[in-house]
Amino acid sequence: MAEDRRGFLKTALASAGALALSSCTPLSQKPWVAEALGEVENLTRRVQRLFAGSHALAPEFARKDIAPVFRANGTLDPGTDDYAAHAANGFADWRIEVGGLVGNKLSLSLADLRGFPARTQITRHDCVEGWSCIGEWTGAPLALVLAAAKPKPEARYVMFYCADPMGNSSSGDVPFYYESLDLLEATHPQTLLAYELNGKVLPIEHGAPVRLRAERQLGYKMAKYVERLELVENFSEINGGRGGYWEDLGYSWYAGI
Amino acid sequence: MNAPSRSTGNRQAPPWLRKALGLAPLGPHYLFRRHALLTRATHWLNAVILFVMLLSGLQIFNAHPALYWGRTSDFDHPLLSLSARGSDDAVTKGVTQVGPWSFDTTGVLGASRVDGEMTARGFPDWATIPGPQWLAMGRLWHFAFAWLFVLNGAIFVVYAFWSRHAQRELIPGRDDLAHLPREIADHARLRFAKGEAAKHYNALQKLAYGSVIFGVAPLIVLTGLTMSPTIDAAFPELLWIFGGRQSARTIHFLCAFAFLGFFVVHIIMVVLSGTWNNLRSMITGRYVIEGDEHG
Numbered sequence: 001m002a003e004d005r006r007g008f009l010k011t012a013l014a015s016a017g018a019l020a021l022s023s024c025t026p027l028s029q030k031p032w033v034a035e036a037l038g039e040v041e042n043l044t045r046r047v048q049r050l051f052a053g054s055h056a057l058a059p060e061f062a063r064k065d066i067a068p069v070f071r072a073n074g075t076l077d078p079g080t081d082d083y084a085a086h087a088a089n090g091f092a093d094w095r096i097e098v099g100g101l102v103g104n105k106l107s108l109s110l111a112d113l114r115g116f117p118a119r120t121q122i123t124r125h126d127c128v129e130g131w132s133c134i135g136e137w138t139g140a141p142l143a144l145v146l147a148a149a150k151p152k153p154e155a156r157y158v159m160f161y162c163a164d165p166m167g168n169s170s171s172g173d174v175p176f177y178y179e180s181l182d183l184l185e186a187t188h189p190q191t192l193l194a195y196e197l198n199g200k201v202l203p204i205e206h207g208a209p210v211r212l213r214a215e216r217q218l219g220y221k222m223a224k225y226v227e228r229l230e231l232v233e234n235f236s237e238i239n240g241g242r243g244g245y246w247e248d249l250g251y252s253w254y255a256g257i
Numbered sequence: 258m259n260a261p262s263r264s265t266g267n268r269q270a271p272p273w274l275r276k277a278l279g280l281a282p283l284g285p286h287y288l289f290r291r292h293a294l295l296t297r298a299t300h301w302l303n304a305v306i307l308f309v310m311l312l313s314g315l316q317i318f319n320a321h322p323a324l325y326w327g328r329t330s331d332f333d334h335p336l337l338s339l340s341a342r343g344s345d346d347a348v349t350k351g352v353t354q355v356g357p358w359s360f361d362t363t364g365v366l367g368a369s370r371v372d373g374e375m376t377a378r379g380f381p382d383w384a385t386i387p388g389p390q391w392l393a394m395g396r397l398w399h400f401a402f403a404w405l406f407v408l409n410g411a412i413f414v415v416y417a418f419w420s421r422h423a424q425r426e427l428i429p430g431r432d433d434l435a436h437l438p439r440e441i442a443d444h445a446r447l448r449f450a451k452g453e454a455a456k457h458y459n460a461l462q463k464l465a466y467g468s469v470i471f472g473v474a475p476l477i478v479l480t481g482l483t484m485s486p487t488i489d490a491a492f493p494e495l496l497w498i499f500g501g502r503q504s505a506r507t508i509h510f511l512c513a514f515a516f517l518g519f520f521v522v523h524i525i526m527v528v529l530s531g532t533w534n535n536l537r538s539m540i541t542g543r544y545v546i547e548g549d550e551h552g
């Protein structure tokens with residue numbers, strides 16, 4: 001009898017589970033479900049911002065906490081001829097353009113970027129996959145770079161355009177990595193255009209010569225191989241319209257969680 | 258009410274079966290209002306929410322199926338890892354590693370079949386929402402339902418204290434702890450409370466429900482929040498409490514399995530102690546008590 005009962009229970013539970021599960025994957029594929037679930041992202045962002053404000057600092061760590069090997073993720077080498085040429089001469093001709101809704105367009109060499117007062121911070125990098133690594137980053141606070149570019153009042157977001165093509169570039173038209181931050185996160189004191197990791201020139205697998213650090217966000221926000229910044233009012237007309245390469249593929253624009 | 262007078266032969270269903278089928282007890286009995294509407298509503302909502310949370314959580318875990326202790330990921334020394342052996346094209350084996358011990362868990366953990374093909378996956382596709390590897394969608398489900406979990410739980414807890422349900426039925430008192438050894442022995446023999454005693458949770462029930470509601474639930478919310486880099490900026494003390502983000506992630510995972518363990522035991526007890534009576538009391542609120550109302 002006990003066997004029967006157990007058998008029945010097992011079958012009942014298994015069928016209930018299978019029914020519930022089999023409806024979750026098709027549900028996930030419906031655009032309105034993703035939209036509805038994504039709406040909650042706005043709530044999450046607002047509430048988190050309520051507590052974190054514009055200046056709460058991400059925790060900083062001691063030298064002894066630095067990971068012996070900082071894990072590299074995403075693009076490890078852009079692999080284009082153009083990038084290879086830049087790498088070959090030590091990125092001497094690399095420029096970072098700052099344009100869009102600014103009063104003063106900039107074209108910065110690495111020397112120009114190093115001319116800004118530098119900030120060094122030992123922070124924890126959190127990948128959307130779930131792992132964390134601690135490293136020491138040095139760079140120019142983005143707030144100072146933006147101040148030099150004099151954003152216009154209508155500017156709300158900073159777009160970051162990168163040199164790494166996503167996918168096989170030999171097959172022709174592939175998107176390049178790009179990301180965006182709103183001005184609140186972009187002008188946060190720990191948001192840097194970083195050019196050094198652990199006291200050494202930024203390695204190629206970590207985004208040489210310049211990558212973004214936004215320490216209150218997940219790793220995918222921190223664009224590598226940055227070559228152009230553009231200030232915009234909104235990004236709905238840019239590429240997939242969701243503000244970043246991974247965002248266009250369904251990841252949340254707000255990556256504070 | 259009296260028992261039907263069919264005392265001839267052995268055709269009378271045994272008491273446990275009568276109970277399971279929801280037949281009225283043979284002896285005198287009456288209906289007792291056991292669960293308030295709000296308890297019932299939040300209970301069933303919570304069942305759905307936890308189901309989505311657990312399975313979408315496993316989907317997120319699958320993006321990096323390993324756990325660590327401390328601030329960061331010491332990739333060479335995980336506490337737990339689910340990994341696949343073989344090549345990318347031909348996964349041959351799934352391995353679960355817990356500290357220094359390794360187990361072959363091919364087919365379930367580390368490597369399992371997706372559309373008939375052995376694939377590297379932490380948990381198998383029948384245990385995740387959505388089924389296929391899809392981190393972005395798993396996160397959307399998880400973070401949306403996390404709000405519902407907190408909201409639903411908060412409504413219940415406020416109500417439970419306001420109505421004194423928490424003080425009376427969920428938080429064990431000194432008397433309860435004194436009864437504990439006896440109750441453990443009774444439970445092990447599957448002897449359940451009857452009559453007046455069945456109207457109240459015993460010490461074991463209080464401990465089980467109380468520790469899940471006031472222990473595991475807040476812990477899983479706080480460790481979840483600790484994984485958020487923005488929350489860490491706002492409340493760095495969370496990192497101090499849990500010993501770092503990766504520790505918090507590990508505790509979060511253990512809490513999820515504590516919920517699963519609670520669920521399994523809960524279902525077993527519901528079935529063994531009168532399936533239909535229990536189910537009815539959580540749906541309509543009414544529970545059959547054996548004996549006379551004023552007995």
